[in-house]
Amino acid sequence: MMLLELRNLSVTRRGRPVLDKLDLSVAKGELVGLIGPNGAGKSTLMEAALGLIPFEGMSSLAAMTPNDRARQAAYLPQSREIAWPVSVEDLIALGRIPWPGGGRGTGDRQAIEAAIARMGLEPFRHRTALRLSGGEQARALIARALAQETPLLIADEPVAGLDPAQQLACLRLFRELAGEGHGLLVSIHDLGLAARFCSRLVLLAEGRVLADGNPDEVLRDKAIHRAFGITIRRIDTPDGPAILSV
Numbered sequence: 001m002m003l004l005e006l007r008n009l010s011v012t013r014r015g016r017p018v019l020d021k022l023d024l025s026v027a028k029g030e031l032v033g034l035i036g037p038n039g040a041g042k043s044t045l046m047e048a049a050l051g052l053i054p055f056e057g058m059s060s061l062a063a064m065t066p067n068d069r070a071r072q073a074a075y076l077p078q079s080r081e082i083a084w085p086v087s088v089e090d091l092i093a094l095g096r097i098p099w100p101g102g103g104r105g106t107g108d109r110q111a112i113e114a115a116i117a118r119m120g121l122e123p124f125r126h127r128t129a130l131r132l133s134g135g136e137q138a139r140a141l142i143a144r145a146l147a148q149e150t151p152l153l154i155a156d157e158p159v160a161g162l163d164p165a166q167q168l169a170c171l172r173l174f175r176e177l178a179g180e181g182h183g184l185l186v187s188i189h190d191l192g193l194a195a196r197f198c199s200r201l202v203l204l205a206e207g208r209v210l211a212d213g214n215p216d217e218v219l220r221d222k223a224i225h226r227a228f229g230i231t232i233r234r235i236d237t238p239d240g241p242a243i244l245s246v
């Protein structure tokens, strides 16, 4: 079952085409890694898919009412802004706004507690979110998205700025969520982590999808060289592939 469908999606920014008639879908159970050089349009694609910026073409999410969309997809933007000095627990409760209890119902409480536990935020729950480190704030924002309990999670560079252990924990959790039937669209610059954890990679460059498929195939594709101007060397280890960029 498809959780997100984009057809013929085009975006123009400052008079320049950033995305050009792009097609992309995310199904239940998929952890899709969106890769591509800086400025390729990964954030633009997510913003357009969510209907946050003007676009041409079709996005199944943007076509929904705001409340339906908020129940369908949680979004972690690249800029991790926490606007007010709220506690970590209250920040996470904001993820419940689209649901009937609005953060205060019994179901809401369970979702909030599950998100706190999954992100290991118990020690921080009463701390003002603005007084966390950058990586801790990132985890609190991921927990807010988890508390939203949506079928789809769209995350823009969620592991940037996390330490290696937290990066692994976060991607393991994302894989677990995919295993539970969620769909995830996650932009990521670390090709090694992308190869290890994603079930599918979509390579974006020049406003188009240059490659889309199984990580092994996408990372072997000539398109990687075309997109990044680098060569990828893959070393297989018992823990999965290690990727060297040369």
Ligand SMILES: Nc1ncnc2c1ncn2[C@@H]1O[C@H](COP(=O)(O)OP(=O)(O)OP(=O)(O)O)[C@@H](O)[C@H]1O
Binding pocket: 013, 014, 018, 036, 037, 038, 039, 040, 041, 042, 043, 044, 045, 078
């Ligand atoms: N608010 C904006 N107004 C105008 N142009 C923008 C805006 N945001 C991004 N752009 C331009 O759109 C293009 C795509 O940017 P985008 O942020 O989507 O790339 P990205 O692939 O997410 O990059 P990165 O890997 O650096 O995060 C870039 O050329 C960028 O300069």
